[in-house]
């Protein structure tokens with residue numbers, strides 16, 4: 401049985417058809433005025449225009465047909481010809497019981513699953529994470545979970561930025577800071593295949609001298625020095641070239657940088673419920689680049705231009721100029737776009753995705769347009785199989801991309817700590833978690849902090865920028881992550897109490913208005929999922945979860961559960977259990993988790 405909205409649409413379509421009118425006009429939606437009706441159908445207006453008839457008259461004829469349906473208990477004509485429908489208690493109850501028996505609470509699975517790759521997060525070695533990476537990680541994780549839940553074969557890849565000029569800069573900076581590192585690099589780089597003992601000794605040296613804090617400090621210093629000091633920049637360039645050509649010492653210290661960064665990132669990401677299936681690096685496609693460049697040249701796609709090798713991607717009907725994709729710079733190096741193009745090839749060879757979704761800051765939209773067009777021209781990926789899902793920025797109170805009070809970029813670890821601090825404060829202030837032991841309290845605080853940060857990011861359409869306001873995000877009231885967790889925890893504690901009292905859920909019989917409202921919303925989950933899936937817009941799921949939590953709160957206030965007579969009690973308990981299940985599915989799709997208690 402499909403959701404009520406679809407079943408009613410079918411009934412209305414049959415009514416329109418029986419009257420010789422276009423069945424497509426029978427589309428039924430949730431009512432805009434839930435105080436007046438549950439569902440509505442506005443098709444009579446368009447039908448009247450097409451048939452040059454009076455819309456109220458058509459509405460009345462359609463209504464007469466619909467009145468016979470078991471699904472509806474009342475049909476009314478409103479205004480110029482809107483048809484307002486009230487679902488019958490039996491239809492709502494039947495539907496609620498179907499949802500309660502379904503582990504997916506009515507969520508559909510895609511009829512034709514696809515192979516989907518989500519490229520998200522995009523953190524870099526040594527270069528600090530900034531708010532763009534944070535949003536990419538939060539939104540991308542949700543988009544990935546959504547695809548997986550709806551049945552696509554899905555892989556999420558961090559597309560680790562571990563290659564390029566920043567690596568040469570770091571090697572140069574480390575060699576300058578530590579003469580013993582400089583000496584080790586020189587010795588190893590001169591050898592084609594250094595003995596294992598030498599490699600081992602160098603590894604130990606790098607580990608002792610270069611820690612994560614050192615990278616955090618050295619990289620920004622080196623990057624700013626390279627802006628003015630051309631000798632330094634040239635050395636860093638040569639080091640980059642040596643690394644990419646395979647110099648043993650450079651490769652070894654580079655591995656150390658990448659491992660250090662990745663370990664720290666994985667720890668922080670996983671605290672936030674962000675887990676990548678793959679950590680393929682930009683470096684992993686290094687060997688594909690030169691054959692790819694040769695092939696592009698042979699096809700006549702890559703052409704010489706002012707010493708560089710470019711692929712022209714502009715089209716006549718472009719509204720604005722799209723610069724060519726630079727495949728090899730005039731200095732002979734592969735570029736960001738080159739790596740992305742080679743990655744398209746690499747993914748095709750390894751996974752052969754039907755769709756690759758790049759969840760990256762919308763300021764990179766030109767870059768992706770260039771890469772996608774080049775990939776299409778080269779025959780690597782058809783148009784439409786590569787999609788850029790952009791997003792706006794997370795801003796500070798000043799309306800500019802968020803910076804810490806010291807003016808620096810926000811580190812993931814610091815964000816988590818800030819969120820944790822605020823979550824503890826809020827829990828204590830709300831009198832929550834008092835009976836938890838310290839360890840459970842900390843785990844709960846982390847869930848609350850994660851919910852606060854992620855939900856705020858996912859609550860609005862991704863294209864919209866928003867202002868970072870941890871105070872508001874962490875509140876247990878309003879449209880916030882902690883509010884959702886709080887409602888989920890209330891249901892969990894209700895279910896626990898019921899179990900303690902030996903009360904079991906039973907068949908759902910929908911009667912009270914708050915029960916009707918809750919069931920209609922539960923039944924509408926597929927609408928939210930469809931929208932979120934089609935637009936890579938987790939905010940549709942966030943909205944649904946919020947409305948569900950609110951609707952549950954109204955139900956719980958209006959309908960006593962454990963103190964109700966046995967049949968009603970069993971029904972309401974089942975309804976609460978169903979609500980919790982759907983709420984937890986929605987939370988999981990957003991990358992959130994409700995604690996057992998708080």
Ligand code: ARG
Pocket residue numbers: 519521522523524559560561740758760
């Ligand atoms: N590492 C890049 C950056 O920091 C983001 C990578 C996004 N993904 C991609 N396939 N280009 O800007």
